[in-house]
Amino acid sequence: MPITSVTKDPENLAMTVVADFPVPLRRLWDAYVDPRQLEKFWGPPQFPATFTRHDVFPGGVSAYVMTGPDGSTHGGYWEWSEVKEPEGDVASFEVRDGFTLPDGTPDTDMPSMSMSFWFESTPDGSRVTTTTHFPSTEALAQLLEMGMEEGLRSAMAQMDDVLADLQSFAAGRGTTLDVLSETQIRISRIIRGSVEQVWQAHTEPELMRQWLLGPDGWVMTRCYWTMTVGQTYRFGWAREDGTDGFEFGGELHDAQAPHRLVTTERMFGDDGPETLQVITLTPLDEGTLLTQVHTYPDRQARDQALDSGMVEGMEPTYARLEALLA
Template sequence: MPVTNVSQDPQALTMTVVADFPVSVRRLWDAYVDPRQIEKFWGPVEWPATFTRHDVYPGGESHYYMTGPDGERSGGWFEYLAVDEGRSFEVLDGFAREDGTRDPESPVMRMVFEFEETSTETGTGSRLINTTYFNSAEELEQILGMGMEEGLLSAMSQIDDVVADLQSFAAGRAVDTQLIGDNQARMSRVIRGPVEEVWRAHHEPELLRRWQLGPDGWTMPVCEVGTSVGDTYRFVWEKADAGKDAGNDGGERFGFTGTVLESAPPHREVTTEAMIDGDTNSGDMNGGDMNGGENTSTTNEMTLTSVEGGTLLSLLVTYPNAELRETILATGMADGMESSYARLESEVLAAL
């Protein structure tokens, strides 16, 4: 158990938790900013957490829910007020309703997480100081009465195993695919290089044409990028030489189109995505007709986070249903993404 002290100050309306770790500040910080890692210890042992959004930058948000032994859920959210990378972040912390939206009838607390370097017998370690600020003595009593301290201690009993795992979340690993809920999937990969360069490579057509190609043998003849909320994008890929021996002048094609719903450079972008007719002259931009009229549109949430070794790229895809998620993932989507992301990493490193 890394927790070394828990104290309450009724006058200041605070509860402070101090925990010490035999790892670097950078390693501990990454455990908090990587959704794959924080969800392994944010909830109590019997109530594991699932993060559906985790955007650690000023103005960003995190959304999560904890699942109990009988399948019941309890949700929460953070709103990031300040982030000093590697040193501290400050959030508003509240409860969420079943649909994931904020519960306006529940208390909202302020929490500050501070990360400090320490010295240990074996070298350099780190310390986390987590202070929760309550709005009143009644609120402090209410929240503590709900088992906040016990839950927090149970949750943090799991963190040692997470920070000791240096391999599962490191740079150099292929795309990691995680199924979330009934109809979501999160793809994660560390791209060697800074956040700003990874963002740029997603929004400059010339760069996109060089890396976002999937398996070998494909080109990207159409690359219309959306950069602002409300913009429409369109990408079309063509397999080199496919079909030309049959007498036509084009290769096998497919494409996607969508709209930019949110944009917070260089950290977060949300877009819709629907398949379109790969014939760039067809004018088919509706995206719903490729499967007999079935809705195949997805919502894609991309978050870029600075971590040790580069940039953690997280892509949360929300499908219309579980069946479509299974069908799409079974096509080898993750393998195609890994081919593209390996090229992306090369492009980013070449620009440094």
């Protein structure tokens, strides 16, 4: 059982949870900043969480949904205010944690809380101290009555298994797929390189032309990119003999260097739907975690994309990017 103490301080409207683990500090930190790992323990076993967004940088936002055994959902969000990555024997981050309505907007009828996560090395491994500050005595009583302490205990009891899993989230596993919902998928790949390097490779056309080539035997015929929000981009490919060419493009909706790119995407010459693509870059111990969350208009469009082999086709492309950075 990883939790070693839970201290409630009604006078200062706070609750502090201390948990110890027999792993290095960086391994513990990565479990919180990698959404694939975090969602395996942030919700209690009977209410597992799915993170559709996880921005580990000041000003970033995380969004998650907990799904109960009866299919009911309960949404939440984090607003990131501070991130201090591991340096020496300590690390920390702070978020505003709150509830969301079914449409994903904050539920203002429910209290939000300030949460700080302090990581430190210990003689036997590492420790995370989570301190929650409540806005009022009423909010503290309400959330404890809702089972917040019990939920944290059962959720964090799952962490030992996550931390012991050294294969599911390793750099050498390649490109992986998670189906998040009827309309969303998440594609993940650890790239051996820094966040700044991976960002440049996704935003500088001269670098894109060296790795964004698709399967072997294809060439990039068009690479028009923009870093101005609201403007359009366009990419094109063809076989080396000039046959089977195609192009797609869209609009840049958001760019927060060097962590987050948001674009729309559609195939030209095809009546297929427009999709939303969010790329997030997060530093991990082994390199940079690149996640792509694709949102489709409906399940049919999602399944058509998956049946096209898009995920399988990404692995040789990302392997080429990794070789370029090396």
